[in-house]
Amino acid sequence: xxxxxxxxxxxxxxxxxxxxxxxxxxxxxxxxxxxxxxxxxxxxxxxxxxxxxxxxxxxxxxxxxxxxxxxxxxxxxxxxxxxxxxxxxxxxxxxxxxxxxxxxxxxxxxxxxxxxxxxxxxxxxxxxxxxxxxxxxxxxxxxxxxxxxxxxxxxxxxxxxxxxxxxxxxxxxxxxxxxxxxxxxxxxxxxxxxxxxxxxxxxxxxxxxxxxxxxxxxxx
Amino acid sequence: xxxxxxxxxxxxxxxxxxxxxxxxxxxxxxxxxxxxxxxxxxxxxxxxxxxxxxxxxxxxxxxxxxxxxxxxxxxxxxxxxxxxxxxxxxxxxxxxxxxxxxxxxxxxxxxxxxxxxxxxxxxxxxxxxxxxxxxxxxxxxxxxxxxxxxxxxxxxxxxxxxxxxxxxxxxxxxxxxxxxxxxxxxxxxxxxxxxxxxxxxxxxxxxxxxxxxxxxxxxxxxxxxxxxxxxxxxxxxxxxxxxxxxxxxxxxxxxxxxxxxxxxxxx
Numbered sequence: 001x002x003x004x005x006x007x008x009x010x011x012x013x014x015x016x017x018x019x020x021x022x023x024x025x026x027x028x029x030x031x032x033x034x035x036x037x038x039x040x041x042x043x044x045x046x047x048x049x050x051x052x053x054x055x056x057x058x059x060x061x062x063x064x065x066x067x068x069x070x071x072x073x074x075x076x077x078x079x080x081x082x083x084x085x086x087x088x089x090x091x092x093x094x095x096x097x098x099x100x101x102x103x104x105x106x107x108x109x110x111x112x113x114x115x116x117x118x119x120x121x122x123x124x125x126x127x128x129x130x131x132x133x134x135x136x137x138x139x140x141x142x143x144x145x146x147x148x149x150x151x152x153x154x155x156x157x158x159x160x161x162x163x164x165x166x167x168x169x170x171x172x173x174x175x176x177x178x179x180x181x182x183x184x185x186x187x188x189x190x191x192x193x194x195x196x197x198x199x200x201x202x203x204x205x206x207x208x209x210x211x212x213x214x215x216x217x218x219x220x
Numbered sequence: 221x222x223x224x225x226x227x228x229x230x231x232x233x234x235x236x237x238x239x240x241x242x243x244x245x246x247x248x249x250x251x252x253x254x255x256x257x258x259x260x261x262x263x264x265x266x267x268x269x270x271x272x273x274x275x276x277x278x279x280x281x282x283x284x285x286x287x288x289x290x291x292x293x294x295x296x297x298x299x300x301x302x303x304x305x306x307x308x309x310x311x312x313x314x315x316x317x318x319x320x321x322x323x324x325x326x327x328x329x330x331x332x333x334x335x336x337x338x339x340x341x342x343x344x345x346x347x348x349x350x351x352x353x354x355x356x357x358x359x360x361x362x363x364x365x366x367x368x369x370x371x372x373x374x375x376x377x378x379x380x381x382x383x384x385x386x387x388x389x390x391x392x393x394x395x396x397x398x399x400x401x402x403x404x405x406x407x408x409x410x411x412x413x414x415x416x417x418x419x420x421x422x423x424x425x426x427x428x429x430x431x432x433x434x435x436x437x438x439x440x441x442x443x444x445x446x447x448x449x450x451x452x453x454x455x456x457x458x459x460x461x462x463x464x465x466x467x468x469x470x471x472x473x474x475x476x477x478x479x480x481x482x483x484x485x486x487x
Binding site: 116118119121122124125126127128129132136137140141144 | 279280281314317318320321322324326328329330331332341342345346390391394
């Protein structure tokens with residue numbers, strides 16, 4: 001193992017890493033979008049009065065939460081046949097989205113439970129229907145307080161994307177590894193990959209913090 | 221009570237044998253009540269006597285175990301089918317619910333909407349008004365409750381009394397046939413109570429709307445209501461004009477209650 005830092009190698013690997021970073025960001029954006037949408041659906045399904053709906057969804061979430069993400073990735077990637085559309089990246093986004101929906105659904109639940117009962121009653125007294133009650137009264141009040149928690153999961157998911165290496169997605173870690181083995185030097189590629197993760201995580205955390213502060217200002 | 225010219229006119233609200241329990245606790249025990257159009261009815265009684273529950277049942281926030289509520293000729297929880305009463309569909313209950321409006325004890329304004337939208341939202345969504353119509357009417361109502369300058373404020377920026385007026389405007393925007401007021405003054409700061417009562421009294425005189433109020437303020441009940449009902453243990457004990465209830469109650473129970481709440485310490 002070489003611990004000698006070589007700037008020429010660093011400069012050479014950087015474009016590869018940036019290309020990998022795009023895939024990483026794409027996987028995160030896709031996975032988080034899916035996790036946010038699916039999580040809300042899971043929360044609604046678990047509130048359903050019919051046990052036939054709420055119970056299986058609850059069990060599925062428990063299952064997802066109690067198995068490692070890496071195993072879920074392997075499972076879906078190797079055991080589900082190739083339909084043509086399920087490229088490694090699509091599979092990765094799907095698994096990330098489903099995995100994180102288990103967590104986002106809990107966040108949604110907390111947000112919804114925090115809306116006072118009086119708001120439901122006011123919606124009923126004004127004769128709003130179920131859908132209007134959710135979209136106009138409950139969700140707009142449930143979401144702002146949970147933005148920070150969702151932001152934390154966004155950063156967590158971003159940092160989980162290197163696991164997609166295991167299913168050959170061409171994200172940053174995959175490219176760093178491929179490059180390293182080609183030039184027989186590991187230190188530059190992995191260091192720079194780490195630095196890029198660090199910069200973007202800090203950036204995201206800063207944005208979340210700002211969004212959080214703005215939401216607080218609007219509330220008072 | 222002045223009898224209306226049309227002899228066939230039935231009471232706006234007819235409650236028959238209404239029963240409600242929470243677990244083992246019987247809250248309403250076979251309550252019967254008729255309310256005529258234009259009545260201003262004040263309901264008084266100890267806490268836990270079932271008076272707020274009665275309002276909540278009328279607003280369909282709770283479902284009764286037995287009995288019927290009929291509003292403007294239509295059952296709230298039932299439908300007539302082949303001459304028999306069957307449980308109502310959601311759509312039916314929703315339609316009849318539209319005849320009732322409520323001002324909550326804690327107002328329950330929507331904190332994420334400005335005052336104007338608080339008032340205009342439901343008419344737009346439920347009554348199908350255009351945005352412009354709904355907002356024009358909301359402005360009219362805000363003007364009527366003396367808050368035309370607060371249309372663009374957030375509810376959190378208002379005083380308790382102002383919030384209550386917005387809540388009144390919001391309920392009136394749905395054009396209900398009867399308005400329910402739950403504990404009208406108990407969420408207000410003491411120095412605002414007088415003002416709020418004055419406002420409600422003027423409103424009651426001004427609009428011929430049918431009102432059903434639950435209150436702890438006996439003076440207020442005496443001044444605003446043309447009819448006072450004393451409820452105890454889920455039943456109506458006495459139902460008469462304010463002058464009779466407050467000065468010559470016929471029932472021993474009413475007398476004891478009034479003696480307790482009108483003691484000098486309470487004044």
